[in-house]
Amino acid sequence: MLMKTRNRLIICLAVIGVIACLIVQGYIIPQNNYEKAQYITQQQNPSTHDLNSILKYKNKYMGNISNLSNLFYNLPLNNLGISFRLFPDKLTAEVNYKEAVWRINESDENKVNKALIYNSTAAFALIDNLEEIDYNFTGSSFKVKRADVEKWYGSNLSWLLTKDTWKNKVQDKLENYDFIKTCMGGMEIK
Amino acid sequence: MDVLRNHVENMFRSYKENKQIRELKNEILSNLEAKAADLAANGMEYNDAVNKAKDSITSIDHLIDVNIRVYINKYKLEYLQIVLLYSIIAWIVTIPLKIIGAGILINLLFFILSFIIGIFYFQLCRKEKVEYFSIESFLNIQRAYKIRKIAWILWLLFIVSSILLTTAVQFGSNIWFSRPVNISGPYQFAVMVLRYMLPFISIIFPLIINAAPKLILRYEVAYVDENQE
Secondary structure: OHHHHHHHHHHHHHHHHHHHHHHHHHHHHHHHHHHHHHHHHHOOOOOOOOOHHHHOOOEOOOOOHHHHHHHHHOOOOOOOOEEEEEEHHHOEEEEEEOOOHHHHOOOOOOHHHHHHHHHHHHHHHHEOOOOEEEEEEOOEEEEEEHHHHHHHHOOOHHHHOOHHHHHHHHHHHHHOHHHHHHHHOOOEOO | OHHHHHHHHHHOOOOOOOHHHHHHHHHHHHHHHHHHHHHHHOOOOHHHHHHHHHHOOOOOHHHOOOEEEEEHHHHHHHHHHHHHHHHHHHHHHHOHHHHHOOOHHHHHHHHHHHHHHHHHHHHHHHOOOHHHHHOEEEEEHHHHHHHHHHHHHHHHHHHHHHHHHHHHHHHHHHHHOOOOOOOOOHHHHHHHHHHHHHHHHHHHHHHHHHHHHHHHHHOEHHHHHHHHO
């Protein structure tokens, strides 16, 4: 009698197992993979980038190369080859992208401009003593100073680092062509 | 007489030496020697007499107190059923782990295990011959209890070491550098809890071993026959 009951239980569990496997393999895992892929794509776009993914890189000192490089590896344009150099005496970081601007801008003419404004804002808001960032692309360079970014958003940039403020004051503004033009004025040096 | 001594030693090879076993060995050996001598005295060739004495006793399992006569194939059938049940439960429990990419291999192993045991169990169930399920054999209940105890001790040791290992891997640097533990969200918390919980699935192994003494007693010939009457 006990064995018959156990046989029924085994059959029921086997059916439950097969159904659970089908749900997990056929629906949940593909859905998760799709969401992950979508999230990675969103991280390339300054307007949809996730602020939470970079908050952990808040640091007082720009001399921490691992913190700074990890920050840029979690910001838009991270899919390009990147290298870094620090000039602590000048409180300057050099970020080198191994790609030409025109190639990055093939899909959106303002892609590099938006990314540079966004990445600079994030870096100056998160790293307290960083004063200047020099961006080098193949064939062109850009220089951004803390003072420039403070002109766009006001002094003490760390007030921007909350979800709503970041969305309204930083991300949404990147849809404004005039704002981009103003920010980029004088940024390109070569 | 060395031939008879070797024969007796061979019959007792699976038993640990103790007072009862030693006495039994001596008694059987002296009986066999007496029998061989008696046969030789009645005109039989010495080697034939020794062989005849050897053939008169080929198993001593029924003479050991802790050996229980069981319907061995009924016992095997129910044991296989229990193993199959636990294996399927372990397979189902590990299915959700695939969502976070942990325990994929363990889940696959339990699936393969359940499948193979399922085939064996199904084949055994199809045997409807009464004679097949009437075959009797001896099982050592004391050994089954001992193995059960060892299995639980080993499992406890495994759990303690896996908890320590997981803690060392997860929080080793936090402990070493006295840094606070940072769990950034519910997903990370769930992953951490799962890392601790995953080794507990191995409880099915001591549970399977745990069933043996109970089944030996359930399929004891005397007990089954008494219940049938």
